Amino acid sequence: MKRINEYKKLFKVEGTIDLKQLKKTYRGLVKDWHPDKFQDEEKKLEASEVSTKIIDGYHFLVSIAPKTKEDNLEAYNTTVTKSKVADYFHKSMLLEVTFTDGNTYEYFGVNHKLFNKFINSKSLNNFGKRNIFNSFTYRKSKKALVEA
Numbered sequence: 001m002k003r004i005n006e007y008k009k010l011f012k013v014e015g016t017i018d019l020k021q022l023k024k025t026y027r028g029l030v031k032d033w034h035p036d037k038f039q040d041e042e043k044k045l046e047a048s049e050v051s052t053k054i055i056d057g058y059h060f061l062v063s064i065a066p067k068t069k070e071d072n073l074e075a076y077n078t079t080v081t082k083s084k085v086a087d088y089f090h091k092s093m094l095l096e097v098t099f100t101d102g103n104t105y106e107y108f109g110v111n112h113k114l115f116n117k118f119i120n121s122k123s124l125n126n127f128g129k130r131n132i133f134n135s136f137t138y139r140k141s142k143k144a145l146v147e148a
Contacts (some may be wrong), residue, residue: 001093001109002066004137007057017065026058062138074138075095079103082132085124090115095132096141107132 008014011025021026035047062068069076082097090096095110095118110118110132121127 001137003060004108007061010054010057011061013061017061017067019062019065019067021056022061022065026054029054060139064137069138076105076138076140079105080129085128088119088124095136097128097132098142102143103140105133105138106141107136107138109136 008017011022011029013022013025030051033047033050035044035051036130038044038047042113079099079101083101083103085097086097086100088095090110090112093109093111095107095115096104114131118124118127118132
């Protein structure tokens with residue numbers, strides 16, 4: 001949640017994320033903080049760090065935007081209903097779940113108490129479906145690897 005709020009503050013987003021407005025703000029910030037715009041090496045280095053944060057923040061906010069989630073809802077539902085939990089990792093308020101189809105999703109705001117219930121449940125899949133997968137802000141963090 002801290003990361004979400006930090007990026008929303010950077011892009012001056014209040015409430016739900018509007019992709020058109022986000023893109024407009026992103027372009028303005030990248031233009032203002034482009035390293036080539038600065039002559040001083042110290043400023044150039046600072047601009048490089050800030051522009052990297054802007055790029056990361058943009059991609060992160062796009063991945064949790066309602067429109068993005070709506071566009072990918074069918075694939076998400078297929079993953080959480082037809083695939084099993086293959087692996088998981090929890091740190092602070094972030095739960096990362098990898099499914100047997102190879103997709104990995106991050107769930108934001110999952111506290112340690114709920115995580116303990118998740119890992120101690122008889123079925124990770126059933127507990128996740130009832131209490132986590134459709135209850136928390138999520139984003140796809142890794143795509144399934146496709147073998148040629």
